Amino acid sequence: MAALIGGKDMRSGGGRVKGHAFENEIAKLLAEWSNIPWKRVPMSGGWSAKNIASGDIFCTAEFDKKSPKIVPISIEIKKVQSWEFVHFFKDTDSSPIGSWWAQSTKDAIKAKKTPIVIFTKNYFPIFIILRVATLNKLDELVAERGIWKEFTRINCTVAGEFLIVIKLEDFLAWINFDTLLKLT
Numbered sequence: 001m002a003a004l005i006g007g008k009d010m011r012s013g014g015g016r017v018k019g020h021a022f023e024n025e026i027a028k029l030l031a032e033w034s035n036i037p038w039k040r041v042p043m044s045g046g047w048s049a050k051n052i053a054s055g056d057i058f059c060t061a062e063f064d065k066k067s068p069k070i071v072p073i074s075i076e077i078k079k080v081q082s083w084e085f086v087h088f089f090k091d092t093d094s095s096p097i098g099s100w101w102a103q104s105t106k107d108a109i110k111a112k113k114t115p116i117v118i119f120t121k122n123y124f125p126i127f128i129i130l131r132v133a134t135l136n137k138l139d140e141l142v143a144e145r146g147i148w149k150e151f152t153r154i155n156c157t158v159a160g161e162f163l164i165v166i167k168l169e170d171f172l173a174w175i176n177f178d179t180l181l182k183l184t
Contacts, residue, residue: 022079026118026126027057029168034177036061036069054111055104072183074111076104078119088156088165101129101158114183118168126168134183135164141179148174 020040027038037060054074061069078100087095100117108115117129132155139145151174154165 022120023056023077026075026077029172030057030059033172034059036177054107054113055116069181071181072113073116073180074104074108074113076100076107076115076117078117079121080119081121083119083121085154088154092156092158097129097156098158101161101163104129105159127165128168128171129163129165132162132164137183138175138179141182142175 023040027040030038038057039060040057041055056077057075059069059071061067062071078096080096083096087097092098100119101115104115104117114131114134116134118126119129120126135148139148148166148170151166151170156163156165
């Protein structure tokens with residue numbers, strides 16, 4: 001039986017339900033951005049173990065039998081309350097950010113894709129973490145270069161990699177889906 005704490009039903013797995021809802025929210029957002037459906041990876045990422053899809057969500061166009069599109073990113077999704085901005089400046093490798101990046105990188109390597117982490121917590125905007133090198137490659141593909149340098153951002157180092165954190169809305173306004181597909 002679930003315990004009531006502060007008037008809220010505290011069932012086990014509540015964080016998992018919140019995480020799945022956030023994955024669905026991001027899939028819907030990316031579908032609106034790309035005009036192609038995105039979905040949660042079934043079995044809590046179980047497809048990645050079978051090398052069918054990597055990360056937490058995938059673009060269904062990758063499985064289009066007539067015209068498959070290879071989406072070059074593996075996306076890890078996190079809606080977790082335990083992270084703080086200080087984690088980007090101190091002990092990044094042992095912080096939640098470090099473990100998210102390690103998980104994303106591991107999945108991306110198996111799929112031969114570029115790792116990305118999309119994350120938030122209650123009452124915060126949605127952020128994206130990616131390699132600075134990835135951002136620079138994308139910048140080479142867009143017509144108007146250097147726009148990302150105007151974004152509010154955090155630069156950090158995790159496991160020796162130079163990463164950048166920006167708001168997801170800024171990223172999606174700057175990069176279109178066709179440009180993302182050109183990323184190698």
